[in-house]
Amino acid sequence: MSGFQSRRRFIAGAVCPRCSEMDKIVVDLDSDQRECVACGFSEGRPEAPAVEEVKTRVSRASARRVETPAQVVRLLDPGSNAASDADE
Numbered sequence: 001m002s003g004f005q006s007r008r009r010f011i012a013g014a015v016c017p018r019c020s021e022m023d024k025i026v027v028d029l030d031s032d033q034r035e036c037v038a039c040g041f042s043e044g045r046p047e048a049p050a051v052e053e054v055k056t057r058v059s060r061a062s063a064r065r066v067e068t069p070a071q072v073v074r075l076l077d078p079g080s081n082a083a084s085d086a087d088e
């Protein structure tokens with residue numbers, strides 16, 4: 001059938017930045033390169049933005065705050081009640 005071309009897959013709803021045609025963008029499954037079958041526009045895989053690292057840090061900081069009141073776990077354990085009593 002068709003074996004001379006690399007594996008390509010259409011991206012549903014994708015609009016070509018050059019010819020503005022929709023559903024004409026295919027992605028090469030091997031190289032992640034995008035290509036427009038209508039005008040021949042091709043685009044390499046976009047680099048991952050470094051901003052994501054900052055987002056992770058921020059979310060971690062907020063998650064830390066939530067962890068603080070998690071000391072409630074001690075109240076759920078009847079055994080720790082006597083332990084903390086002896087500790088003081």
Ligand SMILES: [Zn+2]
Binds near residue numbers: 021024040
């Ligand atoms: Zn195009």
